[in-house]
Amino acid sequence: MVTIDDVAKKAGVSKSSVSRVLNENFEYMSEEMKEKILNAIEELNYTPNSLAQSLKKKKTQVIGIILSDISNPFWAEVLKGVQDECNKNGYGLMVSSSNEDPETEKDNLLMLRSRQVDGVIVNTTGSNLDLFKSLLGERFPFVLLDRSLGGINADTVVVNNVEGVKQAIQFLIDQGHRRIGIVLHTLGNRSPRIERLEGYKQALISNNMAIDESLIKICNLSRGNGIKATEELLSLQKRPTAIFATNEMLNLEVLTGIKKCGLKVPDDISVIGYDDFPWIPLLDPPLSTVAQPAYEMGVKAAALLISNIKRKRKRRPQIIQLEPQLVIRNSCQPPKR
Incomplete structure (x- = not known):
């Protein structure tokens, strides 16, 4: 196994000079010496011991x-x-x-x-x-x-979750929607969920629309709860004309819930989701979303x-x-x- 001593001997320099090159410390070193050491490292195919280096540098x-x-x-x-x-x-x-x-x-x-x-x-x-x-x-x-x-x-x-949701809800309002449902997972201390609900409320308030708590469905993370929440929204006497799903799992569960209720998107109800993936445009119909970078x-x-x-x-x-x-x-x- 090639050592730093071998490199130093090959280049005709001290071990400390080789160490300086390995640590990219070229201050006060001539270009000629630097090249001589780099050539010796390449010729001997020397690989530094990363464990030893990390112990020395504490990195x-x-x-x-x-x-x-x-x-x-x-x-x-x-x-x-x-x-x-x-x-x-x-x-x-x-x-x-x-x-x-x-x-x-x-x-x-x-x-x-x-x-x-x-x-x-x-x-x-x-x-x-x-x-x-x-x-x-x-x-x-x-x-x-x-x-x-x-x-x-x-x-x-x-x-900027608040702004992303505000844009989505504003688009629906501009289309003429006045009853817009939203499906979220349990908020807890998860800031994105809290912010997405806040964006929803801000969009309604800025358009002088009342916040109807019956249109806000919060469900836990267990699979299928988003479907149930969507069915509850669609069973309201005055059901929403649009639903906003707030993450990738809920995107599919909201669409599934709509299908289970015998409705079609967008003929019977409009949907916007959150998060964008390569398969989203392949859905029938392709889903509008708030895409994150x-x-x-x-x-x-x-x-x-x-x-x-x-x-x-x-x-x-x-x-x-x-x-x-x-x-x-x-x-x-x-x-x-």
């Missing part, structure tokens, strides 16, 4: 990410953005999922910390505030992704974390808010008179 060049639900297809695109940014900066990535369980989130955070990752991206359950405060106190780098956490000031990458979210979160890891001086936390985009397809039309 592993690895970051972790904890997602709330790794089975959600939305996160595949986010992870691609994170991975691309890690590759660009020479970082490895460890992925775990909390399954929306605060205890699992806590265990994963402590596990990654014990593995000496350089920092963590967290799609938080909205809990474990004391643990996050402790990490801030230790100046351990982390970035909150998609969900903010009340009570702390931390680096955060989110989407998933890949960009991943890139921004990883870039912010890596910047924080490399930064030597403390700075004020950054909050990056990305804008969603309303994508209009064929699932909406003016209500029947």
